[in-house]
Every structure is written in structure tokens, then in C-alpha cells.
Amino acid sequence: MTALTLLDYASVLIFALTGALVASRAQLDIVGFAFMACITAVGGGTVRDVLLDRNPVFWVGNLTYIFIALGAAVFIYFTAHKVESRYRWLLWLDSFALAVAVPAGMAAAMVMLQPGPIIVLMGVATGCLGGLMRDVVCNEVPLVLKQGELYATAALGGALAGLAVMQMTHLTMPVLIACAATTWGLRAGSLLFGWQLPVYKSRPPRQ
Amino acid sequence: MTALTLLDYASVLIFALTGALVASRAQLDIVGFAFMACITAVGGGTVRDVLLDRNPVFWVGNLTYIFIALGAAVFIYFTAHKVESRYRWLLWLDSFALAVAVPAGMAAAMVMLQPGPIIVLMGVATGCLGGLMRDVVCNEVPLVLKQGELYATAALGGALAGLAVMQMTHLTMPVLIACAATTWGLRAGSLLFGWQLPVYKSRPPRQ
Amino acid sequence: MTALTLLDYASVLIFALTGALVASRAQLDIVGFAFMACITAVGGGTVRDVLLDRNPVFWVGNLTYIFIALGAAVFIYFTAHKVESRYRWLLWLDSFALAVAVPAGMAAAMVMLQPGPIIVLMGVATGCLGGLMRDVVCNEVPLVLKQGELYATAALGGALAGLAVMQMTHLTMPVLIACAATTWGLRAGSLLFGWQLPVYKSRPPRQ
Numbered sequence: 107m108t109a110l111t112l113l114d115y116a117s118v119l120i121f122a123l124t125g126a127l128v129a130s131r132a133q134l135d136i137v138g139f140a141f142m143a144c145i146t147a148v149g150g151g152t153v154r155d156v157l158l159d160r161n162p163v164f165w166v167g168n169l170t171y172i173f174i175a176l177g178a179a180v181f182i183y184f185t186a187h188k189v190e191s192r193y194r195w196l197l198w199l200d201s202f203a204l205a206v207a208v209p210a211g212m213a214a215a216m217v218m219l220q221p222g223p224i225i226v227l228m229g230v231a232t233g234c235l236g237g238l239m240r241d242v243v244c245n246e247v248p249l250v251l252k253q254g255e256l257y258a259t260a261a262l263g264g265a266l267a268g269l270a271v272m273q274m275t276h277l278t279m280p281v282l283i284a285c286a287a288t289t290w291g292l293r294a295g296s297l298l299f300g301w302q303l304p305v306y307k308s309r310p311p312r313q
Numbered sequence: 314m315t316a317l318t319l320l321d322y323a324s325v326l327i328f329a330l331t332g333a334l335v336a337s338r339a340q341l342d343i344v345g346f347a348f349m350a351c352i353t354a355v356g357g358g359t360v361r362d363v364l365l366d367r368n369p370v371f372w373v374g375n376l377t378y379i380f381i382a383l384g385a386a387v388f389i390y391f392t393a394h395k396v397e398s399r400y401r402w403l404l405w406l407d408s409f410a411l412a413v414a415v416p417a418g419m420a421a422a423m424v425m426l427q428p429g430p431i432i433v434l435m436g437v438a439t440g441c442l443g444g445l446m447r448d449v450v451c452n453e454v455p456l457v458l459k460q461g462e463l464y465a466t467a468a469l470g471g472a473l474a475g476l477a478v479m480q481m482t483h484l485t486m487p488v489l490i491a492c493a494a495t496t497w498g499l500r501a502g503s504l505l506f507g508w509q510l511p512v513y514k515s516r517p518p519r520q
Numbered sequence: 521m522t523a524l525t526l527l528d529y530a531s532v533l534i535f536a537l538t539g540a541l542v543a544s545r546a547q548l549d550i551v552g553f554a555f556m557a558c559i560t561a562v563g564g565g566t567v568r569d570v571l572l573d574r575n576p577v578f579w580v581g582n583l584t585y586i587f588i589a590l591g592a593a594v595f596i597y598f599t600a601h602k603v604e605s606r607y608r609w610l611l612w613l614d615s616f617a618l619a620v621a622v623p624a625g626m627a628a629a630m631v632m633l634q635p636g637p638i639i640v641l642m643g644v645a646t647g648c649l650g651g652l653m654r655d656v657v658c659n660e661v662p663l664v665l666k667q668g669e670l671y672a673t674a675a676l677g678g679a680l681a682g683l684a685v686m687q688m689t690h691l692t693m694p695v696l697i698a699c700a701a702t703t704w705g706l707r708a709g710s711l712l713f714g715w716q717l718p719v720y721k722s723r724p725p726r727q
Contacts, residue, residue, distance in 0.1 A: 118674060132458060135510035137466040141441070141457065144434075157566070159575050161366050169430050183513060222584050225556075234555070242449060244458065250555065251546060251658065259551040284498070301548035306597060341663060342717035344673040348648070348664065351641075359571070368573050376637050390720060449656060449667065 109234050110217060112166060113210035114151060114164055115174060120203035122147035122175035126182035127196045128244050136183050143179035143242060144172065150236035154211050154228050158218055164258055197297060200249060204257070205290035208233035208264045209282040216278065222269050229265035229285065234258055253307055257295035264289025316485055317424060320417035321358060321371055322381060327410035328352035328443050329382035333389035334403045335451050343390050349447060350386035351379065357443035361418050361435050406502060407444060407456060412497035413443055415440035415471045416489040423485065429476050436472035436492065441443070441465055461512055463503035471496025523692055524631060527624035528565060528578055529588060534617035535650050536561035536589035540596035541610045542658050550597050556654060557593035558586065564650035568625050568642050572632055611711060614651060614663060618671070619704035622647035622678045623696040627713025630692065636683050643679035643699065649671055668719055670710035 125146030148165045155163040165171040189195050197288040211232025215225040234250045234257070241248040250257045268285030275281070295301040332353030336346040355372045362370045372378040396402050418439025422432040441457045441464070448455040457464045475492030482488070502508040535682045539560030543553040569577045579585040587696030603609050610712040625646025648664045648671070655662040664671045689695070709715040 127424055130513050133460050133512050133514065134458060135461075135466065136511050137469055138458060139513070140469075141437075141465045156570055157577055157580060159577075163364055163366075163375060166364060166427075166431055169428065172434065184663065187514070220580075221583065223586060224580055227586065230555075236659065243445065243455065247453075247659075250549060251552060253547050254549075258555045259549065262551055262554075277431065304553065305547050305549050306544050306553070306600070307547065337720050340667050340719050340721065341665060342668075342673065342719050344676055344717065345665060346720070347676075348644075348672045363570055370571055370573075373571060373638055376635065379637060379641065393720070431551075450652065450662065452661075 109268065110210065110213040113206050113213060113282065114171065115171045117151070117203055117207040117210045117232075118147040118165075118171045119178055120199055120206065121150075121240075122178035123182055124196055124200045124203055124237065125240050126179045127186060127192055127199070127227075128240055128246065128287040129179075129181060130186040130192060131196075131246075132244055136180070139179040140176050141182050142177045142244065143182075145243060146240040147171070147175040147178070147234050148236070149239040150207055150232040150234065151214075153235050154214055157231070158215060158220070158228065160214065164234040173294070192254050192272070195251070201290060201297065203237070203265070204233045204261060204293055205286045207236065207260050208289045209268060212265060212268050212285055213278065213282060216272075224288065225272075226262070226265040226269055226270075230258065230261045233261040233264075233289070254300075254302045256292050256301055256303070258294035259303060260289050260296065263292045289295055316489055317417065317420040320413050320420060320489065321378065323360070324353040324414040324417045324439075325372075325378045325405055326381050326385055327413065328357075328447075329385035329402055330389055331407045331410055331444065332382075332447050333386045334393060334399055334406070335447055335453065336386075336452075337389060337393040337399060338403075339451055343387070346386040346390050347383050349451065350382045350389075352450060353447040354382040354385070355443070356446040357439040357441065358417065358421075359413055360442050361439045363420055364438070365422060365427070365435065367421065367425070382400050397478055398491070404456075408497060408500040408504060410444070411440045411468060411500055412471070412493045414443065415468050415496045416475060416492040419472060419475050419492055420485065420489060423479075423488070429479070432479075433469070433472040433476055436475065437465065437468045440468040440471075440496070461507075462510045463508055463510070465500050466510060467496050467499035467503065470499045523696055527620050527627060527696065528585065531621040531624045531646075532561040532579075532585045533588050533592055533616055534613055534620065535564075536592035537596055538610055538614045538617055538651065539589075539654050540593045541600060541606055541613070542598060542660065543593075544600040544606060544658075544659055545608075546609075548664055550594070550610070553593040553597050556658065557589045559657060560650050560654040561585070561589040562623055562644040562650070563653040564648065565624065565628075567649050568628055570647045571645070572629060572634070574628065574632070579605065587698055591657040593726070607667075611663075615704060615707040615711065618647045618650070618675060618707055619678070619700045621650065622675050622703045623682060623699040626679060626682050626699055627692065627696060630686075630695070636686070639686075640679040640683055641684065644672065644675045647675040647678075647703070668714075669717045670706050670715055670717070672684070673717060674703050674706035674710065677706045691700065 267288035319378035681702035
């Protein structure tokens, strides 16, 4: 199993858990859990594959991904009531999903020998778009756009860290690890310690 | 004309009617009706074709689909005021659209000799995504996520029924009919008699 | 540089400015500005390229587009507070973006020798979908669906004007200019003078 496949599996599993948690907040039935789990789990990677013209799309060519997402939906359906704050779980699971999806996106572009900036963009897109679809469909405020938190920034920082390591070595593993660690570190720092970039504040126009 | 083409025509026509009805609820002008009719009519099938890498996308290769959608938009623009409850019409038309779009999605995947689970997924995706786009764009609560109704479940049930028939016969027609009938039966039962799966209810966490 | 490339550059630049302006209204950080600028700038053209199966997608094959969008995001981040009404700027910039994106969409389909109606549809889709994604993601009322304004209608009118010129000449330039001028004229007339098509008004059903 390649590093890319492994990252895709992990990303699908964790994003599916977050999709099912959002379904539990919307009080859907078990099929609604599965629907949201699948959209969230494969959304980002599907956009990546369509943009890079990878054929077939990763989950069309390998059904394991879908079964993982369905398993995650069933698991959450029967256990979500046991946790105290589902929103906290959602936030933290989503942070792990982001941290594996960004290197998964980079790896797919690296395998295709894309230039550096495209590798970075595919990492950010794969990381952010599955969760964005989940939140838009369920009409939640998209995590990626929450004011005063690092999210797209964490994805971008991780992808740039991976790119920096790529300049130093031709091995794939260190690149992916640097990317995942930086992404998660930035996102976790934002959740725990309130790390943020300055947000835009409109000031009155000059006289 | 193949069964696939016929199903695509029917699905485009009925989904276009629902898109135009949503446009009438948003009080758009005639071009807005056409815009919403087209997005709703071809949205699900377009995603299906992009995922399966069918070239060209069905409506790019055959303009009849677009003309059908435009005709439906004009028809609704001049007649919607004559019906008493547009929302009721919307719900019922949408149930028929779902019941033809699910087998249309399955048929496209069957023609490409995809494995069973992909056939089921393409049926569900083709059935649900056009309406989902319509509702997200118009900021209505997506029908697919309405609590306590069978929608994605109806699509999934229909696709699984079609798959079951596929195990018994190599003929396409019985598969598509079983799928359409089951999908519509489940959806109609939900609208008429309130059939539903148990929805997730959060309970307080265990002590 | 071909006319198509030039139009794509202009459309990416102006749509990126509108995406960053929406980010400033949502008070995002600089990476949020870049994220929204990129989605808005390349959204419509990406859908066009995926639908027409153009490979690679325009910005994957030429990184300049992304750098233009990033530059626009940085520019707006540091200057948006200087303007008095950001919403007015947003509306007017968006009108120019629409007026270059519609011919950009047409040009791509013309190069591929698509039939007339597909050329028109690609123009409308390229023009409208980037802004639609921007507004759906940020949960603003989509400009394309604003009641009593010409938007999709302006795009359609421009595309039809371009098509009419295409019947008279085999030169590309006059087609694109007619399309851009008509689109912008209709949209500007709607913003300045309130031009509109009659909107649908529900009347009570007949007895």
C-alpha cells in the first residue's frame, strides 16, 4: 500500500466521522448519516482528481473508501449520544482530517509530477473542500471561513512546509510528515490557544 | 432511443419543472426560471458523467436536453399561478424526478460495466444532487436533508432493488423498472403516510 | 497571447477582486481573502473546462492565473478600508467581471468548434458560476438570483449578441467585443436605471 492510499484511507475515515457528526446535529436518519459521511469523506479528493484528470476518481476505482465511510456513519449513529460535546469532537476530528487530507492532496499531485504551486493548491483544496461541502449542504457556518481561526491558513502552512522539505529531499515520506505535522500543529494551536492572523477590520475611509 | 436516453429525457423534464417552481417561489424573472431549471435538470447527471468520465457530458453532446429544460421553464412561468399550492406540486414533481433520475444514473453506470456498489452510488448521486444544487443555490432547506422523510433513503432503496433484480436477470428493463417503482413508492409513502426511518435523537451522555 | 488567454486573465483578476471584497465583508484574515479570491476567480472557468473536457484545466496548466488572484487578494486586503461603499464597488467590479467572463467562456467553446447553443451556455456558465460559488460559500444572497435585476439575463443577452455576430463574420474579435459590450451594457443599465424583466408574481389561483 502506498503512502498516498494510506493517507486517502485515513482522510476518508476521519472526514466521514465529521460528516456523520454534522448529520447527528441535524437529526437525520441513518441514510442521511451515510449521505453526509460520503460527501464529506470523498468531496475534497474528488475535486482534486477531477482537476488533475486522474482516472478513475479514487473512490470509483476502489470501493473500500465508500465502505469505510459507511462504517464511520454507522459507528457515529450508534455512539454519538455518548459524548458530551459533539461540537468539540467535530472540531477536533476535523483538525485531524485536515491534517491527513492536505498531504493526501499533495501526494496525488506529486505522483503526477506537477509543479510546486499546483502541489500546494491541491493540498489546500483536498483539505478544505470536503468540509466546505459538508457545511454548505447542512447550512452550518463553514469552518474554513470562521473568523479569527486558522483553517485555510493551517492547510496552506502545512502545504508550504511540505514544499520546503521537498526542496531538500527526494523522499516522499518526510514531505508528507512535515505537511501533516505543520497543518495539525497550526490548527490545534488555533483551537487551544486562539492563534490567529489579524482579521480584516474595516476602518472609516480617509477624508 | 435507448432506455438510458429516455430516462435522461424524463428526468431532465421533471427536474426542470421543479427548478422553475423553486424560481417562482423566489420570484425570479424568466431567465432566472431558465437558469434554475437548467441547473436542477442537468446537475445530477453532470456530476455522474464527470465522475464516470463519460465524454461528452450528456447535455453537451445532445442539445435536446437543454431545450426540454427551457421549455419546462417557460411552461411553469406562465402556468404556476394557476395551481393552488406550488409547494405541494414541487414535492410531488420532485418525487417523480427522483424516481426517474435514480434509474437513469444506474443505467449509465451499467452501460460502463461498473461494479454493483458504483451502480448504486451513481443512482443515488444522480437522483439527489440536482435537487440538492437547486435547494442550496436558492437557500431552501434541501429536500434530501429534511428530517423525518425518506429521500436519500428512497433513492438508496430503489437502487438496491434494481441491483437485486440485476442479480436475477441480464435484461436492463426490469432493473430500471424495479428501481423506479421502489424509489417512487418509498418517497410517495413518506409524503402520504409519513413513512420514515428513526431519526437520530441525542440523549444526554451516560453518567 | 490569444484573445482567450487575455480574457481569462482579465476575468480572473476582476473576479478575484470581488471575491476578496466579499472576504472583507466577512472579516476574514489574509488567507481567507486569498481563498475566496481564488474560488471566485477560477470557479466559472473550471466548470467550463471540466464540462468541455479541456485538459489541463486552464489554471492548472498556467500558474499565472493563481498568482494574479493572489495579488488581487493582497491588494484588496490593504486597500478595501479606503473605499466608502464596498458593496457598491463589489457590484460594479462584478459587472465588469461578468462582461469579460462571458466572452471568455464563449471563446473556449468556439475554439473547440462546439455548436452555437453550447457556446452560449458556456458563456453564461463561465460568467455566472464563479460569482455564484462566492456567494453560496459566504452565504450572501447570490447576485445571479437577486430579484428584479438583470444578471443571468445580461449574460444571456451578451452571449446571444455574440452568437448573432458570429453568424455574420468568421473573425473572433467582433464576436467577443459584441458579447462583452452587450453583457456590460445590460448589467450596468440594470444597476443604474433599474432595467429589469417582469418578475414572476404569484396571483391567486383561478376559481
